[in-house]
Amino acid sequence: MSSLTTSLTHLLGVRTPIISAPMAGASGGALAGAVGQGGGFGFLQAGYNGAEKLKEELETARSTLKVSSLEHAAIGVGFIAWILEEGGPSSFDLLKVPLQNRVKAIWLAFGNDLGRWVSYIRDYDRQRADGHKTIIFVQLSSVEEALTAANDWKVDVLVAQGIESGGHGRASAPPLLTLISSLVEVVPKEGPPIVAAGGLANGAHIAACLTLGASGVAMGTRFLLTPESLYTDAQRKALIAAGPNSTIRTFAFDRARGTLGWPTGIDGRALMNQTVKDLEAGVPIEDVQQAFSQAVQNGDPNRMLVWAGTGVSLMNQVKGAAALVAELHQEAVAHLRRASQIVSAA
Ligand SMILES: Cc1cc2nc3c(=O)[nH]c(=O)nc-3n(C[C@H](O)[C@H](O)[C@H](O)COP(=O)(O)O)c2cc1C
Known part of the structure; x- marks a missing residue:
């Protein structure tokens, strides 16, 4: 397998810069583990069901990856910060689950006070005896948010979420291509890697984001169409039937x-x-x-909820997550090779 090497693959220790996004109600340990197995990096989402359920999902990821500890495994845990903010003391119990398990990365999004959670994770790591350092991802949709996350909170990865994204996001987010280019202009080369998210469906899209200067991609909707996602068959069927204006x-x-x-x-x-x-x-x-x-x-598609990004009409197949990562990777490599052939010496 040819490699795609970026600052993100270095940071995460993975073979390809393809991440499956944390998705409430859709990404558990089976999906995250399978993405890790395929050479990418998989996020499971801490659900609404508390610390015990999260421990179970981490155990599923661990056994899927066939590793004795999660410390070096290619998986992370996502948190919706406003839910932590409303949760009182039990939120700390929940956040401690990945920290105690030395999970590689935590992804934070949608908070009124995201910086507070970044500080909590950094403080926790400073007090560890084992020296483990959690990689912190923050999802955002503007230059202002990116500068705060990079300069004030000193996060490790910026996830740039464009308006095309499935699931929740900022209603005023710019289109992804504009957002990535805006961030590439202001974030220094030695700053946190930028990960592109929103509407991405295939390897050509991944190649385009890497060409623009992103160091990786996070895909959500595409991974709903895997047997490992927690979506129902009725939801998957609705995704496959969706058109470009759906x-x-x-x-x-x-x-x-x-x-x-x-x-x-x-x-x-x-x-x-x-x-x-x-x-x-x-x-x-x-x-x-x-x-x-x-x-x-x-399971009535005429009224039920099916989160989906704008790339959904390009997705027409359910495929195992590990095989999907490998396929997306190969497609991206082929597109990057083809693009480089357009260039000729003067
Ligand atoms: C079903 C679903 C659930 C999601 N849940 C979360 C979540 O819990 N936390 C989060 O940060 N982002 C969540 N997202 C957004 C993703 O992080 C990501 O930005 C998005 O999926 C990218 O767009 P795409 O779906 O078009 O690939 C969700 C997306 C989907 C499709």
Whole structure:
């Protein structure tokens, strides 16, 4: 396998700069472990179910990777910071799970006070006897956020999330290509690697991001279409059926399911359906909520929630996550080779 070597692959000790994003309700230990097995880096998302469930997911990742400890394994844990902020003392118990297991990386996003969690992780590491240092990723969508994360918090990796992204994100995010170029201009070469996220579906997209100056990519929606993701068959079927105009940015699904604590300016990209249309048409929220929870139980694509990025129409196959990483890697290598052949000496 040809290598793609970037500052990110050096930092993470992986063969390819392909990351599976942490996805609430979708990425557990099986997915993260399989991505690590395929040569990439897999994030599992700390769910809403507390520390014990997170320990179980880490154990699944460990056994998938067939390693005795997670210390050098190519997996990390994602946290939604506003949920930590609302969680009181139990949030520290949750955050300590990856720290105590010496997991390689932690990914933070969507907080009102992200810097507080970065400081907590750094303080924890400073007091360790074993010298382990957690690699901190922060997901963001503007130059201002990137400069704060790089200069004030001194995080290790900047995840640039464009407007095309599936799942939650900043409603005012620029398109990914613009965002990466803006960050490449202001983040010094020796600064934290930039990882591109949003709407990426294939190896050509990965090659494009690397060409722009990103050191890696984080893909979410593409990894929903793996047997290892926690999405249901009904959700996967809806993703495969989706076309280029099927997604919408909306807060409708959060209203329908009652997850309202997101910081100001955050909404999410999902497949458009009747739940969104009803709320836009002024149908009373109680009626929408009732129909929505029924639809979730029945796997009804006309109303259920399926988060998806804009690249979804280019995805038409369920594939094992390890094989998918290898395929994306080979495609990216082929595209980069082809691109370099366009250049000729003067
Ligand atoms: C189902 C789903 C759940 C997500 N959950 C989270 C999450 O819990 N934390 C987070 O930081 N990002 C989350 N995201 C966003 C991803 O981190 C990433 O930015 C996004 O998936 C990239 O866009 P793509 O889906 O088009 O590849 C989620 C995305 C999806 C599709």
